[in-house]
């Protein structure tokens with residue numbers, strides 16, 4: 001596992017969250033992207049070697065909408081960059097972590113992703129990601 005690639009933050013409304021984070025980070029949102037399979041619209045910021053991903057639900061039944069309902073807005077997941085996501089998934093599965101998807105799937109920002117169940121990580125949703133070349 002390499003560096004923290006990004007931190008995902010659940011927000012109710014990107015229209016208000018984007019300008020707020022632009023002010024906070026003093027850097028512009030460089031990409032907005034809908035991930036239809038996850039029912040989210042994402043907005044990305046680069047800060048040094050890491051990124052911030054804001055996530056807004058496109059659907060009241062979506063995972064982000066349900067997360068906000070339960071816990072309120074805030075940190076939703078931490079994503080680690082991998083060079084070989086499949087090898088990392090195999091390693092973590094062997095170590096007893098629960099993978100939320102058995103095959104890497106297409107995520108935002110041109111990446112293959114896999115999530116680990118927070119039950120196995122002391123409450124934090126972990127994302128593995130690998131840039132698609």
Ligand code: ZN
Pocket residue numbers: 006007008053077079127
């Ligand atoms: Zn993410």
